[in-house]
Amino acid sequence: MNGSKLLKTKVDGSGYKIRFIAEQLGLTYQGFVNKINDIAKFRANEIAILCDLLKISDDERNAIFFDQYVDGQSTNNERSE
Template sequence: MTKSNLLREKIDGCGFKLVFVAKQLGISYQAFLKKLNNETEFKTSEVMILKELLHLTDDEVMEIFFGQNVD
């Protein structure tokens, strides 16, 4: 389950709009909202795009998308 609040914080921190992020992922705004609301899951390719777009560390990726911190 995605920690949507952390993902939204990262998106806001970068100054991006959700519509822009959805376009970068190649999905509709509605599809992106479903992923943020944990109705559907992010694909691995989408996680990798978000990692690069939002400058996420490996630890942040694990925490946001896989619900764990890596030591």
């Protein structure tokens, strides 16, 4: 499932109306719709608010917002000392 679909699933399952979520983010209805449809990008503060509001876990957050930027390889845990 791509990030946009996963986010839509979280929004649908939240019980909140899109307009309410948009207001919490300081966006218009259309502005939020553009972001969940990948027409515009979310800002860091909007991601933080969404994660809190929709109870999005760290793993879900990464899959929704950052999956296209992460190749699944870790450098922090694989350092040789």
